[in-house]
Amino acid sequence: MKFELTDVQRDIQKAAREFAEKEFDPDLALELEKEERFPEPLFKKACQLGFIGIDYPEQYGGQSLGLFENVLVIEEFARKDSGIGISLSLADLGSCIILKHGDESQKNRFLPPITLGRAVSSVVFIDPSHSAEEEPSIAEAMDDSGEYIINKGESQTPHGSFEGTFIVLGTGFDPGKILALIVEKDREGVMISGSNQMMGMKISSIRKVVLNRVKVPADHVIRGRDGEKNPLMTYHQVHRIRTSAQALGISQGAFERAVRHAREREQFGRKIAQFQGIQFMLAELYTRIEAVRSLVYRVAFAYDVQSPDLEVLTSVTRLLATEVAVKTTVESIQIHGGVGLMKEYSIERMFRDAKTIQNYEETNLVQKALIARKIVFS
Numbered sequence: 423m424k425f426e427l428t429d430v431q432r433d434i435q436k437a438a439r440e441f442a443e444k445e446f447d448p449d450l451a452l453e454l455e456k457e458e459r460f461p462e463p464l465f466k467k468a469c470q471l472g473f474i475g476i477d478y479p480e481q482y483g484g485q486s487l488g489l490f491e492n493v494l495v496i497e498e499f500a501r502k503d504s505g506i507g508i509s510l511s512l513a514d515l516g517s518c519i520i521l522k523h524g525d526e527s528q529k530n531r532f533l534p535p536i537t538l539g540r541a542v543s544s545v546v547f548i549d550p551s552h553s554a555e556e557e558p559s560i561a562e563a564m565d566d567s568g569e570y571i572i573n574k575g576e577s578q579t580p581h582g583s584f585e586g587t588f589i590v591l592g593t594g595f596d597p598g599k600i601l602a603l604i605v606e607k608d609r610e611g612v613m614i615s616g617s618n619q620m621m622g623m624k625i626s627s628i629r630k631v632v633l634n635r636v637k638v639p640a641d642h643v644i645r646g647r648d649g650e651k652n653p654l655m656t657y658h659q660v661h662r663i664r665t666s667a668q669a670l671g672i673s674q675g676a677f678e679r680a681v682r683h684a685r686e687r688e689q690f691g692r693k694i695a696q697f698q699g700i701q702f703m704l705a706e707l708y709t710r711i712e713a714v715r716s717l718v719y720r721v722a723f724a725y726d727v728q729s730p731d732l733e734v735l736t737s738v739t740r741l742l743a744t745e746v747a748v749k750t751t752v753e754s755i756q757i758h759g760g761v762g763l764m765k766e767y768s769i770e771r772m773f774r775d776a777k778t779i780q781n782y783e784e785t786n787l788v789q790k791a792l793i794a795r796k797i798v799f800s
C-alpha cells in the first residue's frame with residue numbers, strides 16, 4: 423500500500439477544493455441553513471463536473487473511480503462548508519446498493535439520473551416490528567408476480583422535496599433476510615412531509631417520510647447474486663466511510679479556521695497563537711486530525727480492494743473520525759472566543775453538523791458495540 427496520492431487523485435482533490443472555494447459562499451450557506459434548503463444549483467454543477475457518482479462506472483454516468491476518490495471529494499467539500507458538503511455528499515445516499523447488488527436494467531435506469539443532477543437517492547429503514555399476528559412491514563404479493571407491498575414504514579430522509587428514489591431496507595416474514603426495494607418518491611402511498619427541525623444538517627433538508635401500502639413492482643426488487651454479502655452490510659460500510667470523510671473535512675476546516683483566528687487575534691499585547699495554552703490545543707487537534715486522515719484513507723482503500731477486515735475497520739474509523747470532529751469544532755469555538763458562537767463565523771454550525779452526523783444512522787455507541795463484539799467473540 424502506497425502512502426502517497428497518485429497524480430489523478432491529487433488532481434481530483436485540487437478540483438474539488440477549487441470548486442468548493444469558488445461556489446460554497448458563506449452567505450449562501452447561511453441562507454440555505456435558515457430555509458433548510460437543498461442547494462439544487464450546486465448539486466447540478468457538482469454533477470456536471472463529475473463529482474457526484476465519481477465511483478460509478480462510466481456507462482452509468484460516473485468516472486469509473488473508487489470510493490477512495492469519492493472520499494477525497496467529500497473531505498474537500500465538508501472542509502469548506504460542513505452543511506453544503508454533507509448535503510452534496512448525501513445526494514446519492516444508498517445508491518451503492520444498486521451499484522453493488524442491482525441488475526443491469528436497475529443500474530441503467532436509476533444511476534444516470536443522479537449523475538445528471540435530475541434525481542437524488544436516499545435510504546429508508548423499516549423496523550421489523552411485526553408480531554406473529556400482524557402482517558409484516560414488507561410482504562411478497564400472494565400471486566407469482568414478484569411484486570412486493572410495503573405495508574407500513576416511517577423514517578426520515580435527506581433532500582426530501584427533491585425528485586428521486588428511496589432504497590427501502592427491511593424484512594418481511596423471514597426476519598433473517600434483508601429486502602432491498604427501489605421506490606420512487608412519487609409512487610402511490612409515499613408521503614413526505616415537513617421538516618423535523620434538526621439541530622444540524624439543515625442544508626440536507628431532512629424530511630419525514632411515511633410509506634403506506636406501497637406497491638413495488640418486481641423489477642424494482644434488488645435481488646443480488648448468490649453468495650453476495652447482504653445489501654445492508656454494503657450500505658453500512660460505505661456510509662460509515664463516507665460519514666468519516668465528512669467528519670474529517672469538518673475537522674480540517676474547523677482547525678484551519680482556529681489557526682487563522684489565533685494568528686490574527688491579539689490579546690494582552692500579543693497574538694493569541696503565542697500563548698502556549700492555545701499552541702497545545704492546536705498541536706493536539708493537528709495530531710488527531712492526521713491520525714483520522716490516515717485511517718479514513720486506509721479504510722477507503724480497503725473498501726476498493728474489498729479487504730477482509732473492512733467490517734470492523736469501518737466502525738473504528740467512523741467512531742474516531744466523528745469524535746474528533748466534535749472535539750475539534752468545540753475547541754475551535756473555544757479558540758474563537760465570543761465570535762465562535764456567532765452564526766456568521768460558521769464554527770457553531772460546524773459543531774452542530776459534527777454532532778448530528780455522530781448521532782445519525784448507526785450511532786457511536788452502536789459502533790462501540792460492533793467493535794467490542796469483534797474483539798470479544800471472534
Ligand SMILES: Cc1cc2nc3c(=O)[nH]c(=O)nc-3n(C[C@H](O)[C@H](O)[C@H](O)COP(=O)(O)OP(=O)(O)OC[C@H]3O[C@@H](n4cnc5c(N)ncnc54)[C@H](O)[C@@H]3O)c2cc1C
Pocket residue numbers: 544545546547548577578579580620623628778781782783784785786787788791
Ligand atoms: C439527520 C438525520 C438523518 C437521518 N436520515 C435517515 C435516513 O435517511 N433514513 C433512515 O432510515 N433514517 C434516518 N435517520 C434516522 C437515524 O437512522 C436514527 O436516528 C439513528 O439510527 C438512531 O436511531 P434512534 O434515533 O432510533 O436511536 P435509538 O436506536 O433509540 O438509540 C438511542 C440510544 O441508544 C444507543 N444504542 C442503540 N443501540 C445500541 C446498542 N446496540 N448498543 C449500545 N447502545 C445502543 C444509541 O447509541 C443512542 O445513544 C436520520 C436521523 C437523523 C438525525
